[in-house]
Amino acid sequence: MDQPIWLTFIVAFILMNVLLVGMAYMTLFERKVLAAMQDRVGPNRSGRFGLLQPLADAVKLLGKEDLIPKHADKIIFYFAPLVIFVTAIVRVAVIPFGNQIEIGGQPVALFAADLNVGALFLLAFGSLGVYGIILGAYASANRYSLLGGLRAAAQVVSYEIILGLSLVGVFLLSGSLSVRQIMLQQSAELQVGPLTMPNWFILSQPLAFVLFMIAAVAETNRAPFDMPEAESELISGFHTEYSGFRFSFYFLGEYINMIIVSLFAATLFLGGVDGPGADRYWGLGVLWLVLKVTVFLFFYIWLRGTLPRFRYDQLMGIAWKVLLPLVLLNIIVTAFIRLIGNGQIF
Amino acid sequence: MSWEVVIFYLLALVSILSAGGIVVASNPVHAGVFLILSLFNTAGIFVMLGAEFLAAVQVIVYAGAVLVLVLFVLMLVDPDDLPEFHAGRPVQRVVAILLGVILLLEVGIAILNRTIVGARGNADAMTIEFLGGNVQAVGNVLYSNYLLAFEVVSLVLLVGVIGAIVLALPERLGERVRHRRDTISLAHARGVDMALPEGVRGESPIPVPGARREEPVAEATRELIMTRDPDSYTDAGEPGGSRFRPR
Numbered sequence: 001m002d003q004p005i006w007l008t009f010i011v012a013f014i015l016m017n018v019l020l021v022g023m024a025y026m027t028l029f030e031r032k033v034l035a036a037m038q039d040r041v042g043p044n045r046s047g048r049f050g051l052l053q054p055l056a057d058a059v060k061l062l063g064k065e066d067l068i069p070k071h072a073d074k075i076i077f078y079f080a081p082l083v084i085f086v087t088a089i090v091r092v093a094v095i096p097f098g099n100q101i102e103i104g105g106q107p108v109a110l111f112a113a114d115l116n117v118g119a120l121f122l123l124a125f126g127s128l129g130v131y132g133i134i135l136g137a138y139a140s141a142n143r144y145s146l147l148g149g150l151r152a153a154a155q156v157v158s159y160e161i162i163l164g165l166s167l168v169g170v171f172l173l174s175g176s177l178s179v180r181q182i183m184l185q186q187s188a189e190l191q192v193g194p195l196t197m198p199n200w201f202i203l204s205q206p207l208a209f210v211l212f213m214i215a216a217v218a219e220t221n222r223a224p225f226d227m228p229e230a231e232s233e234l235i236s237g238f239h240t241e242y243s244g245f246r247f248s249f250y251f252l253g254e255y256i257n258m259i260i261v262s263l264f265a266a267t268l269f270l271g272g273v274d275g276p277g278a279d280r281y282w283g284l285g286v287l288w289l290v291l292k293v294t295v296f297l298f299f300y301i302w303l304r305g306t307l308p309r310f311r312y313d314q315l316m317g318i319a320w321k322v323l324l325p326l327v328l329l330n331i332i333v334t335a336f337i338r339l340i341g342n343g344q345i346f
Numbered sequence: 347m348s349w350e351v352v353i354f355y356l357l358a359l360v361s362i363l364s365a366g367g368i369v370v371a372s373n374p375v376h377a378g379v380f381l382i383l384s385l386f387n388t389a390g391i392f393v394m395l396g397a398e399f400l401a402a403v404q405v406i407v408y409a410g411a412v413l414v415l416v417l418f419v420l421m422l423v424d425p426d427d428l429p430e431f432h433a434g435r436p437v438q439r440v441v442a443i444l445l446g447v448i449l450l451l452e453v454g455i456a457i458l459n460r461t462i463v464g465a466r467g468n469a470d471a472m473t474i475e476f477l478g479g480n481v482q483a484v485g486n487v488l489y490s491n492y493l494l495a496f497e498v499v500s501l502v503l504l505v506g507v508i509g510a511i512v513l514a515l516p517e518r519l520g521e522r523v524r525h526r527r528d529t530i531s532l533a534h535a536r537g538v539d540m541a542l543p544e545g546v547r548g549e550s551p552i553p554v555p556g557a558r559r560e561e562p563v564a565e566a567t568r569e570l571i572m573t574r575d576p577d578s579y580t581d582a583g584e585p586g587g588s589r590f591r592p593r
Contacts, residue, residue, distance in 0.1 A: 146421060
């Protein structure tokens, strides 16, 4: 990469800030969409269409008293919210927002890092994020929190397997673990009979896509898989004892995780920045990516507005008895097709 | 000193300090957190060596999955049930020191061997480049030269999985229902009333491992006892009296 390191830092800085602003407006988007689904108006008091609502929420959360339970494990209680926030935000580094562009003769890469194991990097930090929940739950010295933490541990470990294995089909077809390489391969065209289609992996790996989405919703602890925080039975589970800006870090982490997982799904299965005109204007490519991510985020909110919460035993049962066999089947079939395509068998 | 050296020493220092922390921490959960920190920093050193795949796998498998389960168990342990800090039998101490010295010697011999004999195998930068990268190079070696070892490891893991299932199975299949009540469940079973009636002794609705219940929870439902006619709270039943009268 022929670009100085300070430029990479600037790109990374912009990406992180865009992500934070995106997260803030994600909360407004969620409240507005939920309101529309429930025939309400939603936040509309601060600014036009409630556009200043995220700002007001942030100020309110920062101004709240920072309560620490008497029997809490202080040090772990302090840094647990940071774990979930940092592991969430660092994942944006390997998401490509386009290829290399030139600004004033200086080549600029529209991604912070092109790791040759980028997809594994995303999975690794996703699995580290659960420590924020487990440790926060443990440090709160509260039984409801502890139950939430235990649920989170069991749930994330189970669904992480589905999440990782559902991507193996994509890796087999693309022959690469680099998110950017996988994205670039999808801009090719696919000829199926008389039809010309984009080579998006959602078309060649539909089952893997569905399994990935289910596992992603469970991994981000969102409805209908929000067992760790289940308001009605665990009074918000792991973050019962958190208040003020510590709580806001949990909140930030959860929403950034949703955005990252949506970016990840859009890049691996929907061609990332691929779309009409994206090869000529990079801005259009970014716009396509944002559009795809918005569809995924709408889907998240739609699920929350529609489905009731799973029962806990059903949640684990579906992971191990239904999703795991399906995902293994997908790998075996994909591997066979790949071998036949290479002419190595038959 | 280039920035790479600075970062290496930072990672090395933190991983050694946290390795020490695992040993001296009196709270088992703190020891677990130190272990995560140590593994994570070692993964950082792997990245600096150009072994990104190894780093990612270390974080996913050890830090991400194994340690989650370890913490899961540690969080359930009552601190009072733990043995006293550093209160092992003398034999254990001697064996531990002996094993530590052997490990230290092994590492020393490995480093010396590398310095004297030089690198073994053909994994130089050119070969890795030719194979298409780090991941491809590891896969190539793992599934050709070390295929037998790989298969043996997967067999051992399979035995471990089957062993875990056997341990979790009830002795007879008919005992499954009772067994379920006695294991730790993270949700309350269907039909369990969280607020137990007065007659039943105050037991937690979350089953306690090892404790035997006197009667099944499902039967401990509360009878509806009314001292007043429910309609008397509203004016619905006022004129002609209520359909429902307590006797």
